[in-house]
Amino acid sequence: xxxxxxxxxxxxLDLSQQELAEMVGVSRQTINAIEKGDYNPTIKLCIAxxxxxxxxxDELFWEEGD
Amino acid sequence: xxxxxxxxxxxxxxxxxxxxxxxxxxxxxxxxxxxxxxDERQLQARNKAYKTSFLFLLLYCTVCGxxxxxxxxxxxxxxxxxIGVFGSVTxxxxxxILKDAYNNISRKKYPNEDMAFFLLFxxxxxxxxxxxxxxxxGFFKDGLVNENVFFLLFAVMCLSIFLAxxxxxxxxxxxxxE
Numbered sequence: 001x002x003x004x005x006x007x008x009x010x011x012x013l014d015l016s017q018q019e020l021a022e023m024v025g026v027s028r029q030t031i032n033a034i035e036k037g038d039y040n041p042t043i044k045l046c047i048a049x050x051x052x053x054x055x056x057x058d059e060l061f062w063e064e065g066d
Numbered sequence: 067x068x069x070x071x072x073x074x075x076x077x078x079x080x081x082x083x084x085x086x087x088x089x090x091x092x093x094x095x096x097x098x099x100x101x102x103x104x105d106e107r108q109l110q111a112r113n114k115a116y117k118t119s120f121l122f123l124l125l126y127c128t129v130c131g132x133x134x135x136x137x138x139x140x141x142x143x144x145x146x147x148x149i150g151v152f153g154s155v156t157x158x159x160x161x162x163i164l165k166d167a168y169n170n171i172s173r174k175k176y177p178n179e180d181m182a183f184f185l186l187f188x189x190x191x192x193x194x195x196x197x198x199x200x201x202x203x204g205f206f207k208d209g210l211v212n213e214n215v216f217f218l219l220f221a222v223m224c225l226s227i228f229l230a231x232x233x234x235x236x237x238x239x240x241x242x243x244e
Contacts, residue, residue: 021171026105029166032241039107
């Protein structure tokens with residue numbers, strides 16, 4: 001399932017996938033895979049992404065209705 | 067016998083060059099910079115690639131063993147062994163390249179020199195193979211695949227890696243455009 005909240009949070013800060021990837025220490029393809037829903041990141045990576053984007057885990061990664 | 071000596075010499079030179087290249091790249095100053103290697107997604111993909119290539123090798127050895135038990139000889143021992151090794155290494159490399167887990171995160175894109183290297187060597191070994199077959203010293207003699215199959219294996223390996231990289235670039239471009 002696509003993670004559109006991550007994509008929009010990244011776009012809101014005018015960050016490219018490459019820039020976000022560098023901030024959290026992963027490859028651009030990993031960020032792309034997370035946004036497309038092709039890869040489920042570990043909690044450690046989720047937290048790093050939330051910190052980089054200034055969001056909480058609920059805002060970026062919790063599915064609706066959980 | 068002289069054919070085998072040439073083959074062994076060629077292999078020794080090839081492996082020697084690879085070993086020297088490996089030592090130089092490990093000792094090079096740029097490499098010694100501390101940095102991240104593979105990220106978690108890449109490690110996961112590489113683990114799957116290791117498993118797949120290991121299972122391929124296991125299955126291949128089992129099939130070879132069963133054929134041997136039934137007295138079905140299809141290749142010399144050296145050819146059989148190296149077909150298995152080349153097959154599993156090629157499979158590992160292709161899976162890693164397609165999953166973008168071949169280069170670590172500090173290498174942002176595939177260098178063109180790498181792609182040119184694999185294409186050139188793939189074409190070279192294809193041409194060598196065709197000329198050997200044409201001159202009668204192909205890899206299939208007396209009903210057995212012999213050591214001359216190395217040229218075919220090298221060609222398949224190099225061209226597979228080149229094609230996997232091309233496909234990977236196309237997939238990445240399509241993903242970027244989305």
